[in-house]
Amino acid sequence: MSDTTLGSCPIPFSRYGHITLGHGSGGELMADLISGLFVPAFANETLAALEDQASLAWNGSRLAFTTDSYVVRPLFFPGGDIGSLAVNGTINDLSVGGATPIALSAAFILEEGLEIALLERIVRSMARACSDAGVELVTGDTKVVERGKGDQVFINTSGIGRIAPGSVLSIASAQPGDRILVSGTLGDHGIAILSVREGLAFETTIKSDSAPLHTLTRAMLDTCPQIRCMRDLTRGGLSSALHELAAASDVGVRLFERDIPLKTEVRAASEMLGLDPVYIANEGKLMAIVPEAHSKRVIGVMRSHPLGADAADIGEIAKDQRRRVVMQSSVGGERVVTRISGEPLPRIC
């Protein structure tokens, strides 16, 4: 594998001459690709902020703009499908930026030979998700590729939303002493997908948590404009979100294992598969970084919302752990939560 350089600067992803599944993992390899290739190439502050959504000045207001492609397999899984996931996921990227979602686009890359009845099920599911969330899908595109050059259906949804005046969420704003809140149990989506993957199928009643979080985030921000930032916990799970936060805010993170909400079945399946739930993707959960003085009030608001019923305070921005994420175990010891590099769960979303 030869070295790749961007301009005169050797870049971290030069360790690999080719794209691996790990480059789509939400972990270190993807971060290398973003910081080594995309950010320098497109060179602008909005992109370089590495938020889940771009925030743009617009006629005296602020607008959020985001994009995500969905390549999840299988297309249908317990608790959802690629269609509703594509709607909810993009709504969530807007929501955690403090934006009210206004409109979505949908672009389909279809593989020749796809059953139209199956496409229809997916489109109906997207339409239902839009209608449930009160968001309109206003523009679209369809491309078809030859058999064997795609995988049934890939969907891109992009979205725009309105950012409330005064909202200044930023992953660079965490302060020592802040509390780390999550909106509910971790790992449900990833375990639900794995339970129906070929070669892995195991019995569980776990469903994906795929859900639109915009009313939850709205309630949280209305109650507490002091929230520092929010992130939905998709690829790479809680761990990736915290590592991005730690780097952007130049802080450390301490988690308390006993406080992390987990469904019994997710705990059991994770142990069976040798996975740590902090790395597993969620599609209807967020973390919020909140000044300690406000954290109890925010938890209260979260718990009074159906999508935040299991919200919990799981840790703190630590004074003593520069840019590291550590986990205090239930019995008291402390271990470092490393950032995933490769890809434990390809095509989880």
Add this chain to the structure above:
Amino acid sequence: MSDTTLGSCPIPFSRYGHITLGHGSGGELMADLISGLFVPAFANETLAALEDQASLAWNGSRLAFTTDSYVVRPLFFPGGDIGSLAVNGTINDLSVGGATPIALSAAFILEEGLEIALLERIVRSMARACSDAGVELVTGDTKVVERGKGDQVFINTSGIGRIAPGSVLSIASAQPGDRILVSGTLGDHGIAILSVREGLAFETTIKSDSAPLHTLTRAMLDTCPQIRCMRDLTRGGLSSALHELAAASDVGVRLFERDIPLKTEVRAASEMLGLDPVYIANEGKLMAIVPEAHSKRVIGVMRSHPLGADAADIGEIAKDQRRRVVMQSSVGGERVVTRISGEPLPRIC
């Protein structure tokens, strides 16, 4: 092939039980999919308007929002590559709606094993196209699929733009007597791509016309706010754009063959391949529907712009041809320009 119904309404695409390459053609099959599935499922006026971009009210202004996925092969072709095409194409969808492009998103679906050096070339080309057009790429996404489940690189770009106050372009607004203008020679992009396709390679110096049209459209609209509508002439070429117009405006169209600008080599290659240039995709050409009283002025403005140097008046909205597109040949006879159904040129963009 079984019938597919949407709700209680039998839909035209039920003729096919499976997706074919033709469903991505910009022709009749794609129109069936859009009008039979997407529009009824998502049921909103903005989508149903079938413009190249959605137009949304925003804080007292209007915003344009559009999306396109690019699956062109080969990735590099005379006059461009998938990266610059993805930037220019989305800029053009905004521009023909009368919008000034403000920001783009980019979402990559990469196939495992893709050379990173190749991705880097594509990304650099995108960055150059953005910089040339003065548009920022502000948010992105990367997914990786297993080897054999994609085809090197697919790129989605979505875009937002600002619509000038008072601008009310609509494909439903054409009136009998209006003139049909095109901004230059037709078919260059499609012929350039075909000239380097495996199994088809032939010698030509034709280059893709891939280019951003936003300064051309701005100049045209500044001169003539009375322009009824504009369309870029991508998949399905001039023919598809005119058929969409004819249906939306409930009018007929008469073209004059001798007035359609064609490069000699495109004419020769089209004859050799048995293709009619009116069906071939362009990536830097537009048509404009203009009231006759203003058409000479608009042509003048187009010709004084580098991307409109070969602009021409090629036909009229006809009183006598309800929803049909007819072509008057150089020797005087008239033939119907049918809408393409299947796919003469798969993966042209």
